[in-house]
Amino acid sequence: MVRHTARSLPRPPDMFDREWEWSELTAFATSEGTGPRLGVVSGRRRQGKSFLLQALADATDGFYYAAVEASATESLHLLGEAVARFTGAAVPPRPANWDQALELLFELAADRPLPVVIDEFPYLVRNAPALPSQLQAALGVRSERHRKERPRILLCGSAMSFMGGLLSGASPLYGRAGLDLVVHSLGFREAAEFWGIRDPRLAVLVHAIVGGTPAYRREFVDDDVPDGPDDFDAWVCRTVLNPARPIHGEAPYLLAAEPDLRNRSLYHSVLAAVASGNRTSGGIASAVGRRATDISLPLSVLRNCGLLTAEPDAFRANRTTYHVAEPLITFHHAVVRPETASLSRRRGAARMWEHSRPTFLSKVVGPHFERLCREWVEWHADPATFGGMPIQVASGTVADPVNRTSLEADVVVHGAIGQDQGILLSVGEAKWHKVMHLGHLQRLRRMLGLLEARGVDTTHARPACYSGAGFDPELRAAEERGEVVLVDLHRLYHGS
Known part of the structure; x- marks a missing residue:
């Protein structure tokens, strides 16, 4: 297997968090492999995608173009002006169509790996529906001919339905991307x-x-x-x-x-x-x-x-x-x-x-x-807290036929103990405004009994109470006896 080297670039000092996203972007943008590469960056609006990509372009002397809602002709005109600003050309190029525009973008990376960022890509496709197919064709031609151009093309957008389908099996760009990065909250x-x-x-x-x-x-x-x-x-x-x-x-x-x-x-x-x-x-x-x-x-x-x-x-x-x-x-x-x-x-x-x-x-x-309690289990809880590695965390409903009702569990944890997968590790209840007491623990025990009667293995399941208001002394004593896992606000934000 041929591995393409990439440079590690320092994260901009004004960038909060996003270490993983920055690492993935810089590795993609600076890879020394031959030929063009395609990456897709998506995520809901206001998450900082444009900030990340502008910082990437600044750090690598790359090309960044933010599309706007415009006709196809005006979009090509604006792209030509952006290319002129980037190259210092006195006269902006005037691509007549997107095939010529893609030629311009690929030529920017004739001498080195160069990130070519097209932000708000869905705006362009709205008036040029064939653009993904044209891009696919351009990538294919240059890959086959082993051209020296090494653009690292990054398509970005916030229209999640469109971006989600950009690399799907029905898309011309299916199988072409070397990076599919979602910027989450x-x-x-x-x-x-x-x-x-x-x-x-x-x-x-x-x-x-x-x-x-x-x-x-x-x-x-x-x-x-x-x-x-x-x-x-x-x-x-x-x-x-x-x-x-x-x-x-x-x-x-x-x-x-x-x-x-x-x-x-x-x-x-x-x-x-x-x-x-x-x-x-x-x-x-x-x-x-x-x-x-x-x-x-x-x-x-x-x-x-x-x-x-x-x-x-x-x-x-x-x-x-x-x-x-x-x-x-x-x-x-x-x-x-x-x-x-x-x-x-x-x-x-x-x-x-x-x-x-x-x-x-x-x-x-x-x-x-x-939901924050479920997120805490997924991302912050120590595996020892539930006696295994959490894999699936969800809410759940258990039928109570005797009382003709259903019991709802707010935090249900399935995970792994050793080589065994899918084991029930915990059933929990979350209360934002109530001081929790032994009655809540008894309810969880009732739920575990109903699950056991249905044939669910509850041997490793630990009751858990999550509260924004705290726990009474009797429930704290039960925690000391190892009968229940308690998660308060301090543990939610600072503990594991």
Whole structure:
């Protein structure tokens, strides 16, 4: 196997986190292999993709072009001007079509490996649908002829449905990419550090609104960070509930920016239904007044756009729950959208927030805390915590035939012990606002008993309680006896 060497470039001092993404990009961009290479960078809006790629171009003296919404003719004209600025040519080239434009881009890398970044690539394809096929042909011709040009072409975009299909089996570029990098939101611990929030309770509340999207701190609230827990309510009123701040209108824009969404009113209603606590397709359909078959397409499209996630039930193979992927959208649909009229009045934010705060805590923070607990197990928990390596973490539902009800587990952990895979390691419950007690542990034991009666191996399963309000002394004593795993806010943010 031939290995192509690549240079390790120092991360820019103003770049927070993103060590792995930077390493992958620089390795791709500086690989000494012959011929052209193709990479794709995607991710939801505001995650810092353009910042990463501009920094890469600066560090490697590479070419960066950000497409805009324009006609095909104007796009070619703008690309020619960008090439002229990069090369220092007195007269900008005037490519008549995309075949000529690709020729220009490939020639930029005649002497060395050179990153050629095309940001907002979906804008170009919208008016030039054949562009992926033309790019595929150009890559094929140059690879076969062993041409000296070594462009490291990076296509970037935020339209997740389009970018997700760019390398699929039906795409001309299938099998061509040497890099397929998705830039995700910051994890909840990294987000707290990025916002400079040390109080874990405040960190959860802020994350339940803005998530781990980097742009929301600087560009969208102008570095306005809550000055401690007592300032949180006022911060909400002066930022996300303030029509004068960009973050106030961001959630609807995230939906409007997706080109594959046609009936936007229906998609807004679906997101609102999920944000209000309807997690199953039947519940969502009922909330929007449609049949379950009528919303299968909207659910699929929203998933492809990265706005919804579908999570299988840990214990029921035929049950899937849906969750809004972007916290700001959840906050908008659960809290802001129903109170739009109130916010239009002067000084309406404070009064509206006083009325809506209980909804925020129950509909937004409670479910969000459950998801953070699952994320903690996946990324931060020591394997010794559950006696094995966590592999799958989900929520789950267990039928209780005696009481004719169902018990819900917020954090179900399956993992590996030695060579054995898929072992049930833990069943847990998460409560944001309640001090947990022995009654919660007894409920988890009841759940494990029901699972055992169904033939599930519960030998290694450890009950776990996750709380934003703490645990009573009896439950702490049970922890000391090794009967339960307890995770409070301090452990969530600082422990394993």
